[in-house]
Amino acid sequence: MRIVAVYNIKGGVGKTTTAANLSYHAALHNYSTLLLDLDPQGAVSYYFRVKPHKKFSSEKFLKGKKIQKFIRGSDYENLDVLPSDLSYRHMELLLSGKKRSRRQLRRILMPVKNEYDLIVLDCPPNITIVAENIFRASDLILIPVIPTTLSMLTYSSLKKFFKDNELNSNHLKPFFSMVEKRKKMHSDIIQKSIEKTPDVFCNTHIPYNSSVEKMGIHREPVHCFAPRTSGARAFTKLWKEVELIL
């Protein structure tokens, strides 16, 4: 079992769409996949039309023992979803009262480790205890970065956080997201980063694309309703890169 987190300190950078589309591609390529929605907003669960079980809550999630009971099958073969619940907003508080509060997530996922080849985490923004759990549990942390000055700055902060807290920064894999080719600033930042730090960012750039935005209307991965768009093709390419890393 490998755990891939899609994370960024910033919100609105394309974490949820990436998590949804990568999970879909993994399942399509016969990886038994669990998409774990950790964001109390529940956007990725919404994309897959999955609501949490009435009896599910952040407390039950943190207990971990019976999470299988709350996992739901998606409309796609090999892909299950553990939807989030609004009570996840209290997760921070609940975690802080626990021993080894920064290492709970891996323990919670132990019961399902033999059931899935891959677990994809759709993460909430901000650096919190939840985020630290994600950092310690994941084998790969994908970071969608919009090619803007502020986004690059946030990425630098994250790297610094990893260094300061002796976390394995080799697990970090950024990629450019919501890229608008016509914007000079986007092209310049991408070009500069390739020159300065080759091989750090993924080769695939996810474009700013209306089809990706329409996932909220279709409530499906972009590949299912607009497979020929640049957005859909970019996610297919990104999955291939991720699969190689895994």
Next chain:
Amino acid sequence: MHKRLEIELPDRFDWQNFLACLRKSFSVSARTHPECLVEFLDTFDWRFFKASICFTRIGTKYELSDIYTGKHIAEFLWRRKKPYRSAAEIIPENLKTKLSKIQGPRAVIRIAELKCKTSSANIINEDGKTIAHISKEQLFLPQDDDGNEKALKNILLLYPIKGYTDEFKIIKKTLDAYGLPAPISAEPLIITALGAIKVVPCKYSSRIRTPLKAELSIQEAAVMLCRDMVKVMTSNEKGIIEDIDIEFLHDYRVTIRRTRALLTQLKGVFSPDKGDAFKQRFGALGKMTNHMRDYDVLLSYREKYQKMLPPVISQGLKPFFQSIVKQRRKEYLKISKYLQSNEYHELISDWSKFLKNVHETEPTQHSEDNVVEFTSKRILKRYHRIVKIAEVIDENTPYDEVHALRIECKKLRYMLEFFAPLYDKNLSDPIARLKKLQTLLGDFNDLCVQSDALSDKIKCLAPKGTKSLHTAAALGGLIALLSIDREEIRYKFKTAISDFICEDNLLYFQNMFAGKMESDP
């Protein structure tokens, strides 16, 4: 995916009406599928079935799925005129690896087929999420010679979706209210298809597993073994004649060799004139297939040879392999013709008759000896003979002597495998020790045979011309590389031999077989 459930439907079942009942509680999205023919594929020795994989073909679509869970494993489209057979024909590397891991050098053949008329529906909740899938399947056996279709099953399949148990309970209640029986675990489709044509899966094995009993006489046991070997031989004939894959000929040849080895080992069990005559006839049959097998082996190394040589030289292999293909074709036609000839059918029929009536003939020197006593003595004798030959083998021993050891090991292996059911203790341990040595000897022999075949080819090349030069260079390169590999194997002989003839193993054989001998056969 949850396990599929199945309900046998009554004749009066009305699908549309049933959907209308479901629509009272859920949204239902229904569709009718075009009638389709599902072909079930496997290798002759059931390699996919043994790996719990169902391999199906519907038109140009080939799909691999788990037999029991229905979980999708892989799929591919095949638009060529000839149906898919061998993994070597597949282009995507990951799929090629996946298929060749399962089927090896074997080809897939159709083992059963079903005609399906399907209507399906997704049951959807208020969020537009599918919470269960149902399908009505009418299964038929395709038209027989008289043009009749045979109806097999009319079933409703239910596919619950994980995490929606409460909703599924409501669906079950609807079924109940509709007067349908309680659903049971669905029978895999491949089992239904095989059952309908009365085919038992995994029945074929090239291994001889005759259930021998200790109270039998050696002649009775030998007859049982030989009869089982006739079955293996004849079941491979069709595959050789139709040239389905190279393993048919391989299994066929191994069985001839086993039959001959048994006849050699059991001297005095059958009347000498009869036994020797059949041994000779089977010997001639085996010899007839030698060239074709050698060509099969060479062709199977085509890719490996190409990779062994640098591209500049490897071009020269193309004409070489083209000529091998032609020669193989000639040999194939010869063998295929012979297997359909009266002469061959006479051999099999004479042999079968002999086995059937042998108990009525005069007893021979050992025909009535007890099977355990007789074989124990022979097995131990074989082991001692191997020890004697093996003791003097080192890295400088000529090929012929190594070959003699290999043949002795084969004879012992056959004896151990034939008579394994007679011994209380499991014989897998001595067989495993022997197998290790045999693998090494086999690899060494393969390399010698390949080198010889390549050297022979060089001798036959035209003395002039660029083509010949390129081929000679390629073959020369290969011979050099193969000889390096061969010498590397030689250095491993010493350890493998001393493992097999060590004091421990000697004691093992003594304990296992010496106690079972009462008198010298």
